[in-house]
Amino acid sequence: MTKQITASDINAHDKELLNDLQDALANCMKCGNCMAVCPIYKETSKESSVARGKLALMEAVLNGTLPISAGFDTAMAKCLNCKSCTFKCPCGVKADELILRGRQAAVKSRGLHPIKKNVFRLLRNRQLFDFALKMGGTFGPLTFKKIPGKMAAVSRFPMPGMDAKRATAPISSSPLRSQYPEVIKVANPKFKAAFFTGCTINYMYTDVGESVINVLKENDVEVVIPGTQHCCGTPVYVSGDVDLAKEMAKKTIETFEKFNVDYIIGACGSCTEALKEYPHWLHDDKEWHARAEKLAKKTFEISEFLVDVLDFRKDTLGPVNATVTMHDPCHMVRGLKITKQPREVLKAIPGLKFVEMKDCDRCCGSGGSFSLANYDLSRQINDKKVANIANTKADIVATSCGTCRMHIQDGILQNDMNQDVVHTVQLLDRAYKAGKSK
Amino acid sequence: MQTTQIEALKKIVGQDHVLTTPEDLYTYSYDATPGHAHMPDAVVIPGTTQEVSEIMKFANENKIPVYTRGSGTNLSAGTVPTKGGIVLLMTRFNKIEEVDLENLVATVQVGVIVSDLNDEVAKNGLIYPPDPGTVATATLGGTISENAGGLRGLKYGVSKHYVMGLEVVLANGDILKTGGKNVKDVSGYDMTKLFTGAEGTLGVLTKAIVKLVPAPEAKKSMMAIFKDLDDAGRAVSGIVAAKIIPATLEIMDNATIRTVDDYAKIGLPLDAEAILLIEVDGIPEVVEKEATKVMEVLKSNNAAEVQIAKTDAERDQLWAARRAALPALAKLRPTTYVEDATVPRSQVPAFLKAVKEISARNNVTIGTFGHAGDGNMHPTIVCDLRNKEEMERVYKAMDEMFKAAVELNGTLSGEHGIGLGKLPWMEYQHGTQGMNAMKAIKRALDPNLILNPGKLVGEC
Ligand SMILES: Cc1cc2nc3c(=O)[nH]c(=O)nc-3n(C[C@H](O)[C@H](O)[C@H](O)COP(=O)(O)OP(=O)(O)OC[C@H]3O[C@@H](n4cnc5c(N)ncnc54)[C@H](O)[C@@H]3O)c2cc1C
Ligand code: SF4
Ligand code: SF4
Ligand code: SF4
Numbered sequence: 001m002t003k004q005i006t007a008s009d010i011n012a013h014d015k016e017l018l019n020d021l022q023d024a025l026a027n028c029m030k031c032g033n034c035m036a037v038c039p040i041y042k043e044t045s046k047e048s049s050v051a052r053g054k055l056a057l058m059e060a061v062l063n064g065t066l067p068i069s070a071g072f073d074t075a076m077a078k079c080l081n082c083k084s085c086t087f088k089c090p091c092g093v094k095a096d097e098l099i100l101r102g103r104q105a106a107v108k109s110r111g112l113h114p115i116k117k118n119v120f121r122l123l124r125n126r127q128l129f130d131f132a133l134k135m136g137g138t139f140g141p142l143t144f145k146k147i148p149g150k151m152a153a154v155s156r157f158p159m160p161g162m163d164a165k166r167a168t169a170p171i172s173s174s175p176l177r178s179q180y181p182e183v184i185k186v187a188n189p190k191f192k193a194a195f196f197t198g199c200t201i202n203y204m205y206t207d208v209g210e211s212v213i214n215v216l217k218e219n220d221v222e223v224v225i226p227g228t229q230h231c232c233g234t235p236v237y238v239s240g241d242v243d244l245a246k247e248m249a250k251k252t253i254e255t256f257e258k259f260n261v262d263y264i265i266g267a268c269g270s271c272t273e274a275l276k277e278y279p280h281w282l283h284d285d286k287e288w289h290a291r292a293e294k295l296a297k298k299t300f301e302i303s304e305f306l307v308d309v310l311d312f313r314k315d316t317l318g319p320v321n322a323t324v325t326m327h328d329p330c331h332m333v334r335g336l337k338i339t340k341q342p343r344e345v346l347k348a349i350p351g352l353k354f355v356e357m358k359d360c361d362r363c364c365g366s367g368g369s370f371s372l373a374n375y376d377l378s379r380q381i382n383d384k385k386v387a388n389i390a391n392t393k394a395d396i397v398a399t400s401c402g403t404c405r406m407h408i409q410d411g412i413l414q415n416d417m418n419q420d421v422v423h424t425v426q427l428l429d430r431a432y433k434a435g436k437s438k
Numbered sequence: 439m440q441t442t443q444i445e446a447l448k449k450i451v452g453q454d455h456v457l458t459t460p461e462d463l464y465t466y467s468y469d470a471t472p473g474h475a476h477m478p479d480a481v482v483i484p485g486t487t488q489e490v491s492e493i494m495k496f497a498n499e500n501k502i503p504v505y506t507r508g509s510g511t512n513l514s515a516g517t518v519p520t521k522g523g524i525v526l527l528m529t530r531f532n533k534i535e536e537v538d539l540e541n542l543v544a545t546v547q548v549g550v551i552v553s554d555l556n557d558e559v560a561k562n563g564l565i566y567p568p569d570p571g572t573v574a575t576a577t578l579g580g581t582i583s584e585n586a587g588g589l590r591g592l593k594y595g596v597s598k599h600y601v602m603g604l605e606v607v608l609a610n611g612d613i614l615k616t617g618g619k620n621v622k623d624v625s626g627y628d629m630t631k632l633f634t635g636a637e638g639t640l641g642v643l644t645k646a647i648v649k650l651v652p653a654p655e656a657k658k659s660m661m662a663i664f665k666d667l668d669d670a671g672r673a674v675s676g677i678v679a680a681k682i683i684p685a686t687l688e689i690m691d692n693a694t695i696r697t698v699d700d701y702a703k704i705g706l707p708l709d710a711e712a713i714l715l716i717e718v719d720g721i722p723e724v725v726e727k728e729a730t731k732v733m734e735v736l737k738s739n740n741a742a743e744v745q746i747a748k749t750d751a752e753r754d755q756l757w758a759a760r761r762a763a764l765p766a767l768a769k770l771r772p773t774t775y776v777e778d779a780t781v782p783r784s785q786v787p788a789f790l791k792a793v794k795e796i797s798a799r800n801n802v803t804i805g806t807f808g809h810a811g812d813g814n815m816h817p818t819i820v821c822d823l824r825n826k827e828e829m830e831r832v833y834k835a836m837d838e839m840f841k842a843a844v845e846l847n848g849t850l851s852g853e854h855g856i857g858l859g860k861l862p863w864m865e866y867q868h869g870t871q872g873m874n875a876m877k878a879i880k881r882a883l884d885p886n887l888i889l890n891p892g893k894l895v896g897e898c
Contacts, residue, residue: 026772026824030470032511036551036574045529046457047465047510060464071461090765091774 021101022062028055028093034085039363039381040078048075051085051095058102068106076102080367081238083334103240176202176209182227184213189222193263194256198271199231200402211429212267212302218432219310224259232274235369249278253291264299267425269331269401272301302425303341303400318434319351320427325394327385327408328361329401342400342424349431357388366407382411390417398424439479443500447482450492457481466525469510469517471859472773473823478519483527487605487613487644494642495611497524503891506638508580511572513776514857516584516637521891528579531644534558541619542650543602548579548643564650567594579643585635587853592811593685596853598634603647606633609884619647637855638890640883654719658729659753662714662741663707670712671787673739674810680735682728686717687811691790694763694805701766704759714810715760763807764818770803771820779843780852783813792842793817800835814852841866856894
């Protein structure tokens with residue numbers, strides 16, 4: 001049994017934080033509108049898994065009715081941070097953020113889930129992380145059974161926190177950042193842009209990173225890939241360890257300040273959103289807040305950059321003959337509100353037939369590290385997505401987030417289907433290449 | 439409840455379908471009604487009618503209170519387990535068993551979400567008309583038990599007009615069937631109607647046979663702005679007097695207009711006393727004709743401005759104001775009471791004036807919107823439950839409001855039900871005799887008073 005920490009313990013600890021939390025919670029009128037959209041509630045039909053229930057539990061903890069217990073922790077953990085509830089809420093309750101605050105309280109009083117604890121210890125230390133993943137890459141063939149033709153493999157040995165059945169992307173034997181120089185020059189640069197690779201692209205989906213670089217070069221953008229960049233901090237932040245997340249944000253800001261670039265480009269909804277949200281993370285520190293604002297203003301998601309800033313080249317595009325559908329990652333659609341731009345990218349490609357799937361913006365069930373701890377539940381949510389993909393008869397699924405790509409690809413394999421899941425920018429890269437071989 | 443009793447329940451429904459952790463129990467202590475909460479002893483989630491029957495038998499023998507729950511979106515504390523005991527969660531009853539196209543009826547388990555039923559029957563060009571604001575979350579069982587209505591109430595009525603038959607488990611565990619697929623059915627007391635709107639006090643519904651109607655082929659929406667409330671009232675009566683029954687005829691008062699515009703910035707006239715929103719539906723030619731006539735009535739009653747939607751996008755725009763009414767009001771303050779007092783439609787202006795006075799007199803913020811066509815008003819009180827002094831004023835305003843409605847020959851509820859929330863005024867509306875008759879029915883069907891005790895008819 002863990003020691004039960006009560007509301008009064010926390011109150012003594014964090015009075016101010018809790019007061020404004022209480023006000024925010026009181027705004028929930030318990031109307032239940034969030035039930036209609038919460039992917040987890042749809043599977044469990046249990047009140048403790050919908051936003052209304054989770055907020056009620058936080059209220060109970062704050063008013064002293066319930067202690068912060070393992071049960072509270074579990075309820076808070078059952079959230080994909082997909083923001084659907086917040087979008088639906090008629091009262092403007094930012095339920096997703098409040099649930100993170102609930103996690104934060106749980107972390108403070110009970111410490112992190114043991115699996116996540118290990119992962120985060122890695123994330124905190126970049127060298128260690130690099131090393132661990134490089135080992136994984138070098139010995140990749142040992143730890144991962146390859147599935148032919150696809151960027152996917154089934155983990156052969158149980159990995160910490162990973163379900164044995166789960167298909168993941170093989171960890172690259174050499175991370176993206178070690179494959180490229182820090183500065184990639186072009187003949188007549190229009191802009192100089194830094195590429196925030198994020199962890200998934202750097203270590204797993206190096207193919208996405210390659211495409212981002214190719215596409216930027218094709219559009220006369222000089223690319224800088226700061227070698228000392230690190231994880232954006234999102235997984236740590238959403239798990240409730242806000243202090244560590246802030247530390248990571250500051251590291252990122254420092255790193256990118258060293259390069260005098262016009263823009264910072266991300267190719268993952270979550271990372272890009274994190275960079276744009278740093279001012280919010282660091283709101284209580286005047287100096288860092290200002291520096292975060294500067295960084296945030298320069299930050300763009302790749303398709304947003306291609307369409308809104310660059311007006312990307314279309315004259316050199318060759319055909320990609322495929323039927324493609326799109327999954328909108330939660331942090332793209334509800335976080336960054338970027339949905340038109342990736343579609344414009346695809347629709348510009350000759351030969352490509354674009355079909356919308358039903359509920360394209362519904363969470364795929366990955367939720368970052370959520371699927372590590374709740375694999376079966378996240379699979380059920382994903383099966384709905386996969387069924388919608390099947391209905392489109394598409395042969396490729398495009399998306400803009402590494403973890404979504406991994407989770408959907410896993411779902412496709414588990415359902416004995418054979419679609420490929422790629423980042424939107426990879427299809428554009430393919431089209432430019434097709435243009436060259438014409 | 440004792441541990442042995444919990445074990446007995448687990449035997450009936452299986453280990454996984456009985457929730458007892460403090461966290462789980464806490465999340466079934468409330469519903470969408472502010473100011474009421476109480477912990478149950480167990481949440482039991484049956485999967486079959488047989489299991490419901492066994493649970494009821496057990497609860498009845500042991501005199502354990504049972505509160506049936508769908509999605510818990512009701513606004514009358516109908517699912518709050520005020521005396522502890524069992525919350526009977528019906529969400530596993532989630533199958534649409536049959537859509538019978540020859541008889542235009544569907545047989546549906548009670549845990550099905552209303553909009554899921556609508557999506558299913560829409561494939562055949564049909565609708566199930568009751569559409570509360572919560573269609574996307576409320577269950578069929580909950581809507582039938584609350585006799586829920588919605589925006590289309592004027593033309594299409596409320597739940598009771600669509601429930602043709604029920605499967606019900608009584609307090610003692612007996613399973614009975616009422617009604618059926620017959621369009622005409624006068625065999626015996628109308629038990630179907632009795633259980634419809636009973637708010638879980640007379641039995642547990644497990645299955646319903648509901649009537650479906652053809653989806654209207656066309657719709658047309660209009661909006662009119664009135665500087666004078668009485669003109670708006672006359673326009674409402676005028677439309678009906680012109681023998682047009684719109685699907686929807688909504689009103690928003692000045693307080694709501696101001697709040698909505700402040701929130702959604704859609705450029706509504708802040709000095710208007712009322713806005714009417716009207717939608718006619720049906721066969722395209724008839725819709726055209728009726729729309730023209732409605733426009734004439736609106737103009738002849740001094741509408742300052744009248745708009746008609748020509749496209750779907752314009753229709754959406756017109757409806758934006760009405761859709762924003764509740765969210766806009768709800769965002770003003772932490773606590774929101776969506777009340778449901780209803781008056782004969784000719785009394786709508788009188789009632790709105792009364793509410794305005796009550797609001798000013800008690801210094802309480804009330805915005806009123808609602809279904810003018812059927813007299814079903816939703817005076818919405820926004821306040822802060824944590825402020826004692828303010829709440830006293832709020833309760834006083836509520837008291838005056840419900841009495842005003844009854845005095846105008848109205849009723850306490852048009853669609854949200856009584857539950858606990860409106861219990862204090864029941865006798866005021868129905869008199870001692872009326873209450874006695876209702877209590878007699880309650881005692882006859884539930885002699886141990888275990889089903890949703892203390893609600894709707896109060897203690898008996
Ligand atoms: C924002 C908002 C807007 C709303 N708008 C409308 C509206 O426009 N029109 C309207 O009519 N209502 C409206 N409501 C009220 C509410 O949505 C309805 O009362 C709805 O019918 C409740 O359905 P539910 O499944 O949530 O039932 P619950 O709240 O779970 O239960 C409602 C009652 O039915 C009983 N019950 C539930 N299931 C059964 C069963 N199987 N057998 C026996 N008894 C049962 C319960 O004991 C309780 O008394 C609104 C509510 C909110 C929060
Ligand atoms: S979080 Fe929002 S949508 Fe959910 S119950 Fe509360 S007020 Fe309603
Ligand atoms: S963020 Fe998503 S998963 Fe979390 S409570 Fe809201 S809707 Fe549910
Ligand atoms: S959000 Fe995910 S992909 Fe982005 S940097 Fe963090 S861990 Fe990597």
